[in-house]
Ligand SMILES: Nc1ncnc2c1ncn2[C@@H]1O[C@H](COP(=O)(O)OP(=O)(O)O)[C@@H](O)[C@H]1O
């Protein structure tokens with residue numbers, strides 16, 4: 337049996353670090369993987385400048401062995417995410433088992449997955465995608481006039497940045513609330529709003545220089561779900577096993593359920609009767625998600641986040657609001673590290 341070797345990739349900066357400078361959950365994950373894969377391993381730091389050298393170093397460390405690479409970088413910390421994903425892809429092409437594979441992160445972590453899956457039973461079938469400002473300017477005003485409240489999500493973003501709740505007032509003015517910190521912006525008219533919003537579509541990027549992010553800009557338009565006031569339901573998944581359900585409740589009267597905005601979190605096991613429905617829905621969703629894995633594994637550690645709604649009969653219904661799979665943490669649930677390790681059991 338071929339010997340294995342584990343390399344965990346981190347980024348030196350960011351607010352997600354423990355006292356030792358690593359992500360607070362990296363070492364328990366490292367220990368668990370090394371235990372279950374019965375191998376040695378190390379943690380390395382990625383920088384854009386040293387990416388070529390680092391790639392050679394990692395491949396050298398794994399020479400003659402079967403190499404496991406686990407990415408533990410929150411892409412929000414990187415300026416050139418596209419280059420980082422390409423770096424991971426090169427490791428994969430060189431034979432490493434990269435978890436989570438960048439193809440999978442691109443497909444699932446970007447918000448346009450909500451548009452791609454819109455006709456699935458766990459999604460909202462009115463979801464729109466505006467790849468450029470022209471499409472936005474053409475379609476968004478109609479939707480806002482019809483809905484009065486509408487949610488815009490930048491295709492690539494996290495922790496509430498670039499997610500806006502847009503509200504059309506009786507007098508035609510517009511209030512936009514950004515989820516990152518519930519900061520509000522005011523506009524007298526639709527024209528003023530559109531004029532300001534245009535800069536969010538960065539058309540000046542030279543797409544030919546991108547490996548991965550071509551055609552990936554734009555915004556997803558989602559129906560506002562008022563039951564966000566009851567919180568967001570996060571199913572935490574390890575590979576293809578739901579492991580816990582986290583109920584995240586926004587601060588009273590607020591829109592954002594991100595931890596930084598002061599939301600309250602409660603953790604339950606997936607067999608809690610309260611969450612039977614949503615766990616079943618998640619397991620059933622895997623079939624719809626599979627084509628987007630492009631033959632790769634499910635993400636190593638990921639979440640499907642839902643907001644409650646009502647169906648036509650007035651029963652509870654869960655609507656997918658996002659998938660996170662680029663760097664989900666388990667700092668508050670370190671016991672799950674063993675389950676992460678087991679994914680690498682032969
Ligand atoms: N359709 C929606 N209706 C109401 N609130 C929403 C909706 N989608 C997102 N939100 C709110 O915005 C926050 C951020 O959106 P989310 O899709 O989770 O993006 P991210 O976490 O990547 O910034 C959520 O935590 C939730 O509070």
Ligand SMILES: [Mg+2]
Pocket residue numbers: 495496641658
């Ligand atoms: Mg979120």
